[in-house]
Amino acid sequence: xxxxxxxxxxxxxxxxxxxxxxxxxxxxxxxxxxxxxxxxxxxxxxxxxxxxxxxxxxxxxxxxxxxxxxxxxxxxxxxxxxxxxxxxxxxxxxxxxxxxxxxxxxxxxxxxxxxxxxxxxxxxxxxxxxxxxxxxxxxxxxxxxxxxxxxxxxxxxxxxxxxxxxxxxxxxxxxxxxxxxxxxxxxxxxxxxxxxxxxxxxxxxxxxxxxxxxxxxxxxxxxxxxxxxxxxxxxxxxxxxxxxxxxxxxxxxxxxxxxxxxxxxxxxxxxxxxxxxxxxxxxxxxxxxxxxxxxxxxxx
Numbered sequence: 001x002x003x004x005x006x007x008x009x010x011x012x013x014x015x016x017x018x019x020x021x022x023x024x025x026x027x028x029x030x031x032x033x034x035x036x037x038x039x040x041x042x043x044x045x046x047x048x049x050x051x052x053x054x055x056x057x058x059x060x061x062x063x064x065x066x067x068x069x070x071x072x073x074x075x076x077x078x079x080x081x082x083x084x085x086x087x088x089x090x091x092x093x094x095x096x097x098x099x100x101x102x103x104x105x106x107x108x109x110x111x112x113x114x115x116x117x118x119x120x121x122x123x124x125x126x127x128x129x130x131x132x133x134x135x136x137x138x139x140x141x142x143x144x145x146x147x148x149x150x151x152x153x154x155x156x157x158x159x160x161x162x163x164x165x166x167x168x169x170x171x172x173x174x175x176x177x178x179x180x181x182x183x184x185x186x187x188x189x190x191x192x193x194x195x196x197x198x199x200x201x202x203x204x205x206x207x208x209x210x211x212x213x214x215x216x217x218x219x220x221x222x223x224x225x226x227x228x229x230x231x232x233x234x235x236x237x238x239x240x241x242x243x244x245x246x247x248x249x250x251x252x253x254x255x256x257x258x259x260x261x262x263x264x265x266x267x268x269x270x271x272x273x274x275x276x277x278x279x280x281x282x283x284x285x286x287x288x289x290x291x292x293x294x295x296x297x298x299x300x
Contacts, residue, residue, distance in 0.1 A: 001042055003071075006068040007025070008021070008027065008032060009035075010069065012055070013057055014140060017055065018033065018050075036048065043060065065139070076091040076280050089120060089281050090120070091121070091280075091281070091282040092120075092123055093113075093143060093282050093283070094142045094143070096125050096127065096140070096141035096143070097125075098126065098224070100129075100244065100245045100249075102126060104244055105145050105269065109289060109290070110122060112289045113289055125141065128199070128224045129146065129147065130197075130198045130199025130202075130223070132144040132272060133146050136273065137274065142277060143272065144272045145161075146158075146272045147268065147269055148160065148267070148268040150200065150203065156273070157272070157273045158273075159273070160269075164244035164267050164269060165242070165267075166204070166240055166241070166242055166243075166265075166267065167241060167242070167243050167246060167257045167262070168240055169228075169229065169239050169240070171233060171254070171255060171256070172253065172255050172256045173235070173254070176235075177191055177237065189214050190217060192218070192237035193219060193237050194220050194222060194231045194236060195222075195228075195239070195240075196225070196228065201241075201242075204265065208262075208264060219231075220236065225245040226245070228241050229245070229246065240262065244267075244269065271287065
């Protein structure tokens with residue numbers, strides 16, 4: 001069982017799709033199937049369940065994934081230790097980010113990385129900001145751009161980059177919602193709200209509503225701040241989003257901020273790293289590019 005086979009296994013455990021994995025890893029589906037079968041024979045357990053509905057990891061497969069991740073981390077560290085200069089650091093870095101963070105937080109950082117460490121290959125994956133911490137915690141990403149959790153998991157390292165307040169937004173144009181707020185004196189929390197279905201903002205809002213004994217009128221629960229802005233701009237309700245997202249939205253002129261009506265702590269936005277992985281050479285190199293980054297050993 002070699003490094004390439006472990007990489008194929010990990011990619012399949014991520015995509016849970018043989019054809020997609022074959023395309024991404026430049027291998028034929030039949031060769032991929034034979035590789036997985038050979039690994040299962042060596043392990044002595046089925047690593048995947050496969051039927052007409054799809055592919056899922058078996059319990060043995062989940063344990064083997066942890067092993068494979070550990071082996072690849074050790075391999076990357078060995079490669080780096082054998083290099084004579086920092087610019088010789090080589091390896092893949094899986095970075096998870098929301099779309100907004102891709103054009104606000106990441107550009108300068110990735111440019112620095114390409115200049116200082118050209119041997120690091122960035123594998124960028126995008127998705128909901130609410131999933132950023134989980135992606136690092138479960139090993140599906142090496143680094144994520146995330147808001148600092150209210151309760152920091154023991155095995156998570158957070159490196160701050162910026163801070164952004166949470167803002168209550170409403171449609172910019174006059175509609176029945178703004179009319180009820182401005183002329184009828186209706187409180188904002190009695191109007192339809194577009195809420196995030198999960199994540200840090202939802203937790204803080206739920207605590208706020210509970211402390212204020214408010215039963216909110218929830219019009220919709222959506223995945224992602226961009227979706228909140230879109231529905232608010234169309235007049236379906238009010239919403240709460242980070243200022244950083246609003247300021248970079250291409251439809252920001254269609255929404256407006258209601259000031260001084262919401263008492264929520266601001267987001268601290270930064271880079272999340274799994275503490276267990278933090279001393280791998282590639283991650284040490286990447287985090288060294290952050291202003292005020294920890295010295296080697298400070299993660300421990």
